[in-house]
Amino acid sequence: MSTTERPRILVVGGGYVGLYAAKRIMKKMRYGEATVTVVDPRSYMTYQPFLPEVAAGSISPRHVVVPLRRVLPKAEVLTGRVTTIDQDRKVAVVTPLVGEAYELPFDYLVIALGAVSRTFPIPGLAEQGIGMKGVEEGIGLRNHVLEQLDKAESTTDEDVRRKALTFVFVGGGFAGAETIGEVEDMARDAAKYYSTIKRDDMRFILVDAADKILPEVGPKLGTWGKEHLESRGIEIYLNTSMDSCVDGRVVLKNGLEVDSNTIVWTAGVKPNPALARFGLPLGPRGHVDAEPTLQVKGTDYIWTAGDNAQVPDMAARKAGVENAWCPPNAQHALRQAKVLGDNVISGMRGFPQHPYSHSNKGAVAGLGLHKGVAMIVMGKMKIKLKGRLAWYMHRGYHGMAMPTWNRKIRVFADWTLGMFLKREVVSLGALETPREEFYEAAKPAPAPAAATAPAEKAKAS
Incomplete structure (x- = not known):
């Protein structure tokens, strides 16, 4: 970490919003105008919509992560966590991966913890579940599922x-439906190489507490997605939840009990709990309360956006929807990050802030190879697609x-290589x-048993 006399813009979080906001700020600011510092426990950003395809082996895991230092070569990138923020002194406490925590002064602050x-x-x-928020989990799920096939064969x-x-x-939103669709596809392909395993031997179960899956694409496409997954032999249980899964014994609220080594948890997200330690105004669900300008309420030097922020959806409110908030998706995160970056520069120079407003352009979801659903919004018209064309829209977007x-x-x-290679x-x-x-090869060999004394041998004989 370098010391600087220039104002410091501290970006807490190097995810989608943190990366794009820092990139926008550095593009807009003049040479030497400020120092941009990004703090994140990981040195890379993960593009989470591709995690289901990572789990299915359609995309290499290295290709869905973006190294922060490569994309932000002129920024300070610190690998660690911001544990507390003193707003009166404008100082953050950073705990690095190794070594002692230290204080980092700042002049402007961006909260992008996701x-x-x-x-x-x-x-x-906690003991049995597998999440789907990081690339490590996507790799782990793929290896785990294929290991289960190896175990069953042996x-x-x-x-x-x-x-x-x-x-x-567990969870029938985008993450759950896309992941089970991709993993079922992979397992179906993999079964061809096992002599004693067929697709009919496998049991895929999707559970959701709501009365539908894929609510983001609307009821009709959600119903089609459900029927499509069921046609592939996936059991879907709605209006139910999981009561326990101790030692892999899954007990559902509807009375169903099954034994499983694979329990994937995709039942929604919540704001990073570290936000509670920053002294910021939080909404009822733990999000940072933001103005339409993406400034944190009650401040003029702190901005926030993305999954950890409660941002008013001005486009929906203009259309008459009261108390509408921007949903936590990549579509809003990308656009919010650009407005946030511009507003940080404006705030630093004493210019007015601009509100964030974006009309929903629709949603796309992939349910395995050549299968998907898409809802494209064009003005007042909604175009609904399903099957292969929707899958192309999903991959293209x-x-x-x-x-x-x-x-x-x-x-x-x-993707191109996947068209020609198995x-x-x-x-x-x-x-x-x-x-x-x-470790097994290098650990010390056990000491040999003590030789029997000659007198004892003679006595025994």
Whole structure:
């Protein structure tokens, strides 16, 4: 970390909003006008809409992450966490990955911590559940599912086999529906290479407490998506929830009980709980309360946006929808980040702030290879697509929304190669414990048993 006499713009969080806001600020500010510092526990940003395809092996995991230092070469990038913020002194406390915490002064502050998985105190969930918020989880889920097929092929115990081939997904929004669609596709392909496993031997279960799945694309497309997944043999249970999953014994509210080694939790998100330690005004669900200008309420030097912010949806309110808030999706995060960056520059120079307003352009979702749903909003007209065309819309939109041309090209290259080459179905589960084999080879050999004394040998004979 360098010391500087220039004003410091501190960006807390290096996710979608943090990356794009910092990039916008550095593009707009004059040479030497300020120092931009980005603090995040990871040195890269993850494009989360592609995690289901990472789990299915359609995209290389390295291609859905963007290294912060490469994209922001003129910014300070600190790998650590901001644990507290003293607004009176304008000082943040940074805890790095190693070493002692230290104070970091700032003049302007951007809160972009994003969201974390929304969980409930369900017995067994912490021990058994698999989330889908990070690229590590996407890689882990892929390896885990393929490992279950390996286990089922190798065992003669029917109970072990049945448990390995049962996959439970909790949450029917974008993350849940897309992930189960992609993983089922991958497992169906992988089963071709196992002599004793067929798709009919596997059991895929999707559970949601709501009365529909994919609410983001509307009721008609949501119903089509449900029927499509069911036609592929996926069991869908709505208006129900999971009561417990201790030791893989999944108990649902509707009375169904199954044993499963794979419990994927995608039941929504919540604002990062670290926000509670920053002394900022929070909404009823823990979001930072923001003005339409993306300034934190009651301040003129703090801005926020994205999943951790409660931002008024001015376009919806102009259309007559009261108390409308911007939903937590990539569409809003990208556009908010640009307005936020411009407003930080304006605030630093003493110019007026501009409100954020964006009309919803629709939503797209992929449900596996060549399958998807899409709702495109054009003015007052809504175009609804399903099947292969919607899948092309899904890939086209997210492919172009992926940050940097470097990553766009790599993602499209993965897709292009996938048209001609068969899907990889190898599990690399040892990635999670890479030193285990070396440890076994290097650990000291046990001491040999003491030799029996000659007198004792003679006595024994």
